[in-house]
Amino acid sequence: xxxxxxxxxxxxxxxxxxxxxxxxxxxxxxxxxxxxxxxxxxxxxxxxxxxxxxxxxxxxxxxxxxxxxxxxxxxxxxxxxxxxxxxxxxxxxxxxxxxxxxxxxxxxxxxxxxxxxxxxxxxxxxxxxxxxxxxxxxxxxxxxxxxxxxxxxxxxxxxxxxxxxxxxxxxxxxxxxxxxxxxxxxxxxxxxxxxxxxxxxxxxxxxxxxxxxxxxxxxxxxxxxxxxxxxxxxxxxxxxxxxxxxxxxxxxxxxxxxxxxxxxxxxxxxxxxxxxxxxxxxxxxxxxxxxxxxxxxxxxxxxxxxxxxxxxxxxxxxxxxxxxxxxxxxxxxxxxxxxxxxxxxxxxxxxxxxxxxxxxxxxxxxxxxxxxxxxxxxxxxxxxxxxxxxxxxxxxxx
Amino acid sequence: xxxxxxxxxxxxxxxxxxxxxxxxxxxxxxxxxxxxxxxxxxxxxxxxxxxxxxxxxxxxxxxxxxxxxxxxxxxxxxxxxxxxxxxxxxxxxxxxxxxxxxxxxxxxxxxxxxxxxxxxxxxxxxxxxxxxxxxxxxxxxxxxxxxxxxxxxxxxxxxxxxxxxxxxxxxxxxxxxxxxxxxxxxxxxxxxxxxxxxxxxxxxxxxxxxxxxxxxxxxxxxxxxxxxxxxxxxxxxxxxxxxxxxxxxxxxxxxxxxxxxxxxxxxxxxxxxxxxxxxxxxxxxxxxxxxxxx
Numbered sequence: 001x002x003x004x005x006x007x008x009x010x011x012x013x014x015x016x017x018x019x020x021x022x023x024x025x026x027x028x029x030x031x032x033x034x035x036x037x038x039x040x041x042x043x044x045x046x047x048x049x050x051x052x053x054x055x056x057x058x059x060x061x062x063x064x065x066x067x068x069x070x071x072x073x074x075x076x077x078x079x080x081x082x083x084x085x086x087x088x089x090x091x092x093x094x095x096x097x098x099x100x101x102x103x104x105x106x107x108x109x110x111x112x113x114x115x116x117x118x119x120x121x122x123x124x125x126x127x128x129x130x131x132x133x134x135x136x137x138x139x140x141x142x143x144x145x146x147x148x149x150x151x152x153x154x155x156x157x158x159x160x161x162x163x164x165x166x167x168x169x170x171x172x173x174x175x176x177x178x179x180x181x182x183x184x185x186x187x188x189x190x191x192x193x194x195x196x197x198x199x200x201x202x203x204x205x206x207x208x209x210x211x212x213x214x215x216x217x218x219x220x221x222x223x224x225x226x227x228x229x230x231x232x233x234x235x236x237x238x239x240x241x242x243x244x245x246x247x248x249x250x251x252x253x254x255x256x257x258x259x260x261x262x263x264x265x266x267x268x269x270x271x272x273x274x275x276x277x278x279x280x281x282x283x284x285x286x287x288x289x290x291x292x293x294x295x296x297x298x299x300x301x302x303x304x305x306x307x308x309x310x311x312x313x314x315x316x317x318x319x320x321x322x323x324x325x326x327x328x329x330x331x332x333x334x335x336x337x338x339x340x341x342x343x344x345x346x347x348x349x350x351x352x353x354x355x356x357x358x359x360x361x362x363x364x365x366x367x368x369x370x371x372x373x374x375x376x377x378x379x380x381x382x383x384x385x386x387x388x389x390x391x392x393x394x395x396x397x398x
Numbered sequence: 399x400x401x402x403x404x405x406x407x408x409x410x411x412x413x414x415x416x417x418x419x420x421x422x423x424x425x426x427x428x429x430x431x432x433x434x435x436x437x438x439x440x441x442x443x444x445x446x447x448x449x450x451x452x453x454x455x456x457x458x459x460x461x462x463x464x465x466x467x468x469x470x471x472x473x474x475x476x477x478x479x480x481x482x483x484x485x486x487x488x489x490x491x492x493x494x495x496x497x498x499x500x501x502x503x504x505x506x507x508x509x510x511x512x513x514x515x516x517x518x519x520x521x522x523x524x525x526x527x528x529x530x531x532x533x534x535x536x537x538x539x540x541x542x543x544x545x546x547x548x549x550x551x552x553x554x555x556x557x558x559x560x561x562x563x564x565x566x567x568x569x570x571x572x573x574x575x576x577x578x579x580x581x582x583x584x585x586x587x588x589x590x591x592x593x594x595x596x597x598x599x600x601x602x603x604x605x606x607x608x609x610x611x612x613x614x615x616x617x618x619x620x621x622x623x624x625x626x627x628x629x630x631x632x633x634x635x636x637x638x639x640x641x642x643x644x645x646x647x648x649x650x651x652x653x654x655x656x657x658x659x660x661x662x663x664x665x666x667x668x669x670x671x672x673x674x675x676x677x678x679x680x681x682x683x684x685x686x687x688x689x690x691x692x
Contacts, residue, residue, distance in 0.1 A: 044515065045510050045515055049510070049515035049516075050514075050515055050516040050517065053514065053515065053516075180662065206659070206661045207661055207662055208661060209662075209664070209665055211617075211620065211621035211624075212621070212664075213611045213613075213618070213621060213622070214411065214415055214611065214652065214653065216407060216408075216411040216537075216653070217407075217408050217411060217652075217653045217656035217657050217661075218656065218661065220407040220408060220411075220535075220657070221656075221657070221659070224404050236516075236517060237517050237613065237615055240517050240519070240612070240613040241611055241612075241613050244519075244611065244612035244613060245610070245611065248527075248529050248536075248537070248538040248610065248612075249407070249529070249535075249536050249537060249538075250529055250531075250536035265516060265517050268519045269517075269519060269612070269613070271519075311514045312514050314514075314516045315516075
């Protein structure tokens, strides 16, 4: 009897799997001649899962606005193929291969530079162009012709933040905390260090390991050294731990970070405390340009109308910069498809170099490496009494 | 004085972290003592208690939600044992272990699914969330409470095992599984009771841990769980005082290496220490030497 139940259980599992595969195959075969697939290579689990989800939200929202494109008198539906790269360098290439298998014309992503670098070759070999949304490490686009990106780069971001630290706080000494083995974190930390030292400051550098949750020792070291600012370019998970422990230890040193910290998770962590937090980011929710404010209004309405999307945004309707970037990346991809006039990835790759688009995060055009030409970053600070971001300055590099 | 002022925060944080590891590692060590099973799902029960608190505190006052969290966690621990381990009682030990790994992943992935993976802020608990200043160090009150509560709970636990009937049954079962069964001990209730105690301590330590590290994520249980497991092995798996001493040493070690500026090596140092102890004393600090009966 036991054996029969076990057999039945296994059988039902296998059947579920088979039917699952079967139906998805059917979908991808049906009418493939008038569907254009845009791959979304983003993490929805792992360290960067939270940010990745917010980026996907921007892309999904853009897809609800423009979901058809006309090429040579024929109307194509644009369909998103979303995979989860699990924020992991080992699993990323497999997820990327899934997108290649689904015959995507162009791919967007990823949040997190390491996973983008890990999957670059998979897309390159298949001849599929990729638009990086918020991967800021220079290595992503360097030395290849298929990876583009629409955000600014870490050397720029690090310099901006170093300039800001000196301008705002007259900082002489900075503490840099980065995560070992994370290209984004270590890279941005280094660029900040270079720029900060060039401006005449000194730095103390330390790093932490995957899975570390006790930051009291790091913060104590920073406080003992009497630094003026703490620079911690980390994932939001580590960030909320760092903030929580800084608050309970009464460390009243301003915290500075890059684009990843521009998330409602940070605001929640700092709420009600006196901890000062400054981030550099791609987009400001209070942006009053016509395109920006319309995007913010419509995006909030869309989030509030879809409870599951709202949950993916952390249960509130604060617009993350990566959502705005996701939106722009999708629109740039659509522009490229239009310019190419065909769903063929190679043709799209050719025309991407010359695509120009004015998005909600500003004008987008690519340079000879494939990076968007950007020269300003928004600096925001957390308002801890009502958990919102306050615009501080548009910072450029001296 | 200057030296103490500068280093007090590291030591305080170390003791507090160690106390929390100790409470989790008791769960590992007790289950191992009785079932010879490394309950990999234990760290995730700890994480589950954290999320339960986040959601319950949002809708109920704390004097309701704290006991409720403890009760729910205990029920979860009990159910896991009944559903995932009890049917495998006569199966090879390896099968139970794999079942435990399965439960661990199940809990983690359920948490991903229901929380959408975004870090959740742990509610502030009055009395233990506030900060106090000792000498030069400002630290959450929970740092002071944790070691005291740990010692208190361990004393109660040791008394329970030494002087009560169920404690005697637990000792008997851990000595010899089959014989105690023949002697009329209901091993299923003894095992359930062990899981209940383990989950209870995991719930308490999750309250203490997340009060000082106020972020709950679906993988929040993995690393403390692993460290607590190491602590249990360090102290001699199966021994409760061993688990406590092991937890404290691992917690202190971690913070002192970081305090010395060797942040890159803090994990390496901890695990190197484990290897040295195991080479010198294979059963761990307080482990009993067992003679294998042929």
